[in-house]
Amino acid sequence: MLQLSPGLLGYRSCTVELPGLLIILETLTQPIRSFQKMRQRAFYAGFVLRAPRPIIWKGQEVKPDNALVFGNVGHDLVLPERCLILNLHVVPNIANEMGLVDIEPGLWSCKPSALRAFMTTCGALTDQTTCPKHWQSLDESAQIATSQLVLSQFLAALGEPTLVQAARRYEIMHQAEKFASEHGWDDGLGIDRLADAIGVPRRTVHRSFKEIYGMGPQGFLRLVRLHQFRKALIRGDSIGVTEAALGAGFDHFGRAAQYYRQQFGELPKQTLKRAL
Numbered sequence: 001m002l003q004l005s006p007g008l009l010g011y012r013s014c015t016v017e018l019p020g021l022l023i024i025l026e027t028l029t030q031p032i033r034s035f036q037k038m039r040q041r042a043f044y045a046g047f048v049l050r051a052p053r054p055i056i057w058k059g060q061e062v063k064p065d066n067a068l069v070f071g072n073v074g075h076d077l078v079l080p081e082r083c084l085i086l087n088l089h090v091v092p093n094i095a096n097e098m099g100l101v102d103i104e105p106g107l108w109s110c111k112p113s114a115l116r117a118f119m120t121t122c123g124a125l126t127d128q129t130t131c132p133k134h135w136q137s138l139d140e141s142a143q144i145a146t147s148q149l150v151l152s153q154f155l156a157a158l159g160e161p162t163l164v165q166a167a168r169r170y171e172i173m174h175q176a177e178k179f180a181s182e183h184g185w186d187d188g189l190g191i192d193r194l195a196d197a198i199g200v201p202r203r204t205v206h207r208s209f210k211e212i213y214g215m216g217p218q219g220f221l222r223l224v225r226l227h228q229f230r231k232a233l234i235r236g237d238s239i240g241v242t243e244a245a246l247g248a249g250f251d252h253f254g255r256a257a258q259y260y261r262q263q264f265g266e267l268p269k270q271t272l273k274r275a276l
Contacts, residue, residue: 002227004031004213005081006263016125018147019140020094024087025049025126031081033213037074043095043103044070044087045154047119051083056212057107059170060163065115067158071105076170078212086122088154098151107163114157121153169208172198176205176217177224185225185249191217225249226263229256233268236275241268 003009010029015022038044046068054061056078057068068075079085095101125146138146166174175198180189194217195202209217229248232239242253245268250256260268 001035002033002223004033004078004215004223006265014126018125018150019144020091021147021150022087022089023122023125023150024089025122026085026087028079028083029081031214032079034077034079035074036070036077038070038072041072041092041096041101043090043098043100046070046088047086049084049086049119051080053080055079055083057163058165059167059173059208059212060107062107063109065110065112066162067108067110069103069105069108071101071103073105075105076166076174086119086126088150090151094151098155103158104161106161106165109159109162110157111159114153118150118153118157121150125150169211172200172205172208173212173217176209177221180221180224185221185228187222187225187249187251189218189221189249222259223263226256226260229260229268230264230271233271234275236272241272244268244272 007030009032010027012027014025016024048055048062048064048066054063056062058076062068068077090098090100092101176194179194179197180186183189191202191205195205198205206216209215209220213220215223225248229244229250232244232247233241239247241257245253245256248256257268260266264271
């Protein structure tokens with residue numbers, strides 16, 4: 001996960017646990033880029049309840065009536081600030097019994113009226129005025145019935161796969177990131193070098209990053225280096241601040257410390273001191 005703007009992440013969640021099923025309501029204050037891959041034979045799906053700007057999945061916009069089916073493949077998401085997400089997690093044995101693990105990963109259209117019914121049920125379960133007291137007070141048979149209702153409503157709402165392929169702008173951005181990673185996210189890696197490496201005009205590279213991340217490639221690659229810098233300090237691997245900065249691809253420590261403070265609200269030495 002990569003936070004795309006300075007400030008506290010502001011993550012909040014409410015989880016409703018029913019037999020064979022988790023309903024998770026998540027919100028966050030800051031925009032993030034999140035790469036997710038589910039490695040177990042469970043079933044995961046996500047829905048956008050609120051977002052000031054479109055959520056981006058592999059360069060494609062996620063519509064309000066879309067379901068994002070995760071599956072056992074990588075999913076690259078850009079979530080804007082102040083978004084509200086509903087996640088459905090079905091445990092492996094139930095997912096296998098219902099054939100959910102065989103559903104093709106990607107964005108799926110949903111049937112509007114059935115989707116509203118599903119959202120109404122999930123909204124009642126995750127309502128902070130009744131959650132978790134209400135559903136915890138249900139006996140086992142009532143909890144099972146509620147779980148079955150949620151799953152049947154989800155299946156009734158699920159329509160057809162709409163997008164299973166990444167957008168071209170995502171492929172361009174992904175190639176640029178791969179090249180930068182292979183070259184150690186070097187501080188001197190410029191947009192001209194990235195464009196030459198993947199064989200597209202520099203304006204195409206810049207536009208691809210800007211449309212997905214809201215910043216140009218150099219700003220994004222610097223952000224990646226800052227997070228690598230911070231991870232090295234937080235791990236506290238008996239490494240100094242200068243060494244951590246060099247390991248993250250910065251060749252000018254003073255400038256790196258300035259960028260670091262702007263992004264994380266403290267100096268690198270303060271992060272290291274807290275980790276030790």
